[in-house]
Amino acid sequence: MQQCSGCGQTISGTERFCPTCGQQLQRYQDNPSPVINTTIPLIPVHNSRLAIASLICGVMTWILFFIPLLLAIPAVICGHLGHSAVKRGNGAVTGRGIALTGMALGYAHLVLTVLGFCIFVAIVLGANL
Structure with a gap:
């Protein structure tokens, strides 16, 4: 009524x-229609391939430590590109943490490589004086 x-x-x-x-x-x-869950993504979510490549290069940089810059620079570049792809993906692309981990591994390896090179140069120049 x-x-x-x-x-x-x-x-x-x-x-x-x-x-x-x-x-x-x-x-x-008296009996409302059931509520439809609209938070279910309609587009399948996937990890950024560049983020995965960054992580692989970052880990391999530390495993193959005797090749200093061969994999550290691609880890950093792929990490930045993968992170921006996740930002632009609007939820359809994931892998922010993967990209950041790959970048961190690449940057840490670059810093240690530069530091090691500076120490090596200081020792060589110090021995010649």
């Missing part, structure tokens, strides 16, 4: 308008 908000008439049917004053009635449902 409904009551018209305009004239107060009690209406028991399924009318859309009040038969007395003609005002549109609000519809009330």
